[in-house]
Amino acid sequence: MTFIAPNQTIGIIGGGIDSYTLTLAARQMGLHLAVLTATATDPALAAADFALFGDLTNPLPFSDLADMSQVIVYADENINSDLLANMTDRQHLPQGTDILNITQDRYMEKVFFEDQNLNTAPYAMVVNLDDVRREIESIGYPAVLKPTQKGLGPKKQRILYNENDVEAAADYFDGATAILESWVPKTKELSVVVVKTSTGETTVYPTIENIYSQNHQLQASILPARIDAETNQEIRRIAKVLADKLHYVGVFGVTYFLTAAGVLYVARVFPGPRGNANVLEYTTGYSAYELHMRAVCDWSIPEPKLDRAGVTVTISPATLAKAIQLIRTQPNTHFSFYPQRGDLPDDAPIGFASFTAWELETVIARVEALGIWHVEDKEKKSDD
Numbered sequence: 001m002t003f004i005a006p007n008q009t010i011g012i013i014g015g016g017i018d019s020y021t022l023t024l025a026a027r028q029m030g031l032h033l034a035v036l037t038a039t040a041t042d043p044a045l046a047a048a049d050f051a052l053f054g055d056l057t058n059p060l061p062f063s064d065l066a067d068m069s070q071v072i073v074y075a076d077e078n079i080n081s082d083l084l085a086n087m088t089d090r091q092h093l094p095q096g097t098d099i100l101n102i103t104q105d106r107y108m109e110k111v112f113f114e115d116q117n118l119n120t121a122p123y124a125m126v127v128n129l130d131d132v133r134r135e136i137e138s139i140g141y142p143a144v145l146k147p148t149q150k151g152l153g154p155k156k157q158r159i160l161y162n163e164n165d166v167e168a169a170a171d172y173f174d175g176a177t178a179i180l181e182s183w184v185p186k187t188k189e190l191s192v193v194v195v196k197t198s199t200g201e202t203t204v205y206p207t208i209e210n211i212y213s214q215n216h217q218l219q220a221s222i223l224p225a226r227i228d229a230e231t232n233q234e235i236r237r238i239a240k241v242l243a244d245k246l247h248y249v250g251v252f253g254v255t256y257f258l259t260a261a262g263v264l265y266v267a268r269v270f271p272g273p274r275g276n277a278n279v280l281e282y283t284t285g286y287s288a289y290e291l292h293m294r295a296v297c298d299w300s301i302p303e304p305k306l307d308r309a310g311v312t313v314t315i316s317p318a319t320l321a322k323a324i325q326l327i328r329t330q331p332n333t334h335f336s337f338y339p340q341r342g343d344l345p346d347d348a349p350i351g352f353a354s355f356t357a358w359e360l361e362t363v364i365a366r367v368e369a370l371g372i373w374h375v376e377d378k379e380k381k382s383d384d
Contacts, residue, residue, distance in 0.1 A: 008032065010032070202239075204236050
């Protein structure tokens with residue numbers, strides 16, 4: 001793998017907030033950015049040196065990007081992996097495409113976890129209502145019906161609570177496969193950022209606790225996660241097992257579900273950094289986006305050191321006015337805002353605020369006192 005020095009050009013495929021933030025991190029490293037998106041209005045282009053946009057199912061834009069870039073990374077895990085494999089070699093695309101073949105297909109992802117003897121929610125592939133009726137007998141209620149292919153088409157996840165819900169799911173099938181998965185009664189969602197270098201060295205950063213809305217929009221991330229040492233050790237072990245099996249260079253994430261009984265499930269793997277890792281920047285000194293760029297450019301990777309506890313909350317259109325008021329009254333809070341283009345849902349991420357303190361209890365109390373975001377451990381509170 002080639003070392004990429006400042007003033008060389010990195011190509012980024014895919015738009016959105018993660019691509020925008022990745023571009024900012026690369027610029028701070030002295031790199032030039034060529035960003036390829038599907039539309040000319042994508043926010044990721046706001047920070048690019050070279051803005052490219054076009055049909056991301058067409059080889060031509062990829063060829064143009066490759067011609068001007070020393071290294072290419074992808075910020076969208078739904079990119080056609082076959083197209084990437086045809087357009088670039090391993091030297092040009094450090095992330096490779098193997099991880100995409102796993103993460104784009106829910107069935108392949110489940111099989112991958114099982115091959116590593118990892119605990120994942122019971123599941124079955126289904127193609128019609130008869131399959132659902134048969135498999136629900138072993139999977140049980142509630143269960144979740146999901147498209148096999150992630151990020152493609154309008155179909156969303158559907159929860160089945162009883163036989164009536166099963167019969168009503170007839171309209172879910174159109175010839176494509178789906179996954180029927182047991183509903184995990186989770187009390188916490190957890191994640192880790194893993195950095196893998198071109199030499200195969202792996203660094204696992206501290207475990208993050210994530211809080212989501214009912215629509216599964218990220219509301220807050222907490223570091224360190226409020227879990228026991230044994231669970232934390234198992235989370236890190238699993239991350240290293242997955243890193244050893246993935247042919248990949250850069251940052252990837254692993255998410256987990258933890259039940260009230262202390263049972264840990266591996267939920268998913270995803271390539272590249274995501275917003276749930278923003279809390280790392282102000283607690284360890286390094287953002288996941290910078291770590292990703294350091295790995296794909298063959299720079300050295302810092303050892304993780306948790307300097308302080310932190311809570312990072314999502315700023316949405318619904319909380320924007322109150323967040324702006326805090327800018328004048330919270331001098332020790334870090335604020336970041338994304339470019340806003342077009343109308344957005346009330347819970348869409350448009351920025352984040354990070355609160356830190358030496359003790360986690362202190363920073364949680366500080367956030368709760370604002371009355372805007374709620375991050376208190378309800379499970380622990382109910383036990384007191």
